[in-house]
Amino acid sequence: MVSISACSPGTDDKWHEGKTYGQWHLAFDGHGAVTGNDAEVQMYPKSAEAAENTHACLVHTEKKFAENVDFSINVRTEEQVRRGTPNPWEVGWVLWNYENNERFYALALKPNGWELSKQDPAYPGSQRFLASGHEPGFAIGTENHVRVSQHGSTVRFWVNGTQLGEFTDTERPYLGGAIGLYTEDARVVFKDLAVEP
Secondary structure (H helix, E strand, O other): OOOEOOOOOOOOOOOOOOOEEOOEEEEEEOOOEEEEOOOEEEEEOOOOOOOOOOOEEEEEEOOOEOOOEEEEEEEEEEEEOOOOOOOOOOOEEEEEEEEEOOEEEEEEEEOOEEEEEEEOOOOHHHEEEEEEEOOOOOOOOOEEEEEEEEEOOEEEEEEOOEEEEEEEOOOOOOOOEEEEEEEEOEEEEEEEEEEOO
16 A cells, blocks of 8 residues: 655655655656655646746656556646646646656546546657547546556556546557656645555
8 A cells, every 4th residue: 555645835844856755756846846745745836837838746656566556546636737728638647657757657637538648759749648538527626536457458447436448558568667646737636545466
């Protein structure tokens, strides 16, 4: 069982990039703040003030998980912090089979739906969209319980007990890696990460 915690940005508990805190490693803080512990993690990147700018936070487990992984976590995007109109993908993302910034799978819960993607340098822009849906949408400020189960190259994913999809990656599937927490231009709380044995 794995978890993460939160304090207000700017406190003495602010995590530092490149450091490890319990089971979590902070890769980058988006020029803002990441705080937490093993029960809850709060991410608050700096507000982007221009359309061409973005600020992101990434935390991942120190532990790498085997080819088959089944885990759950609660995700709450509290606020989209971009000045002006935010983009729908500026929310909390759950990552798995994370090896580095060029190798992972991700599930993003957006106000206008959801998307499953793969960070893959073999594709233009290094991002491959695997599956998406416009229903249900995930309102800002609402906590959602996410479960991901990957066995071999097939991933299944649920939100709030409802299975959203299943996808089999037949093109260079990623097998094994860390679990990651990511936000882009949004204040997000992740908590109660649980990994099945």
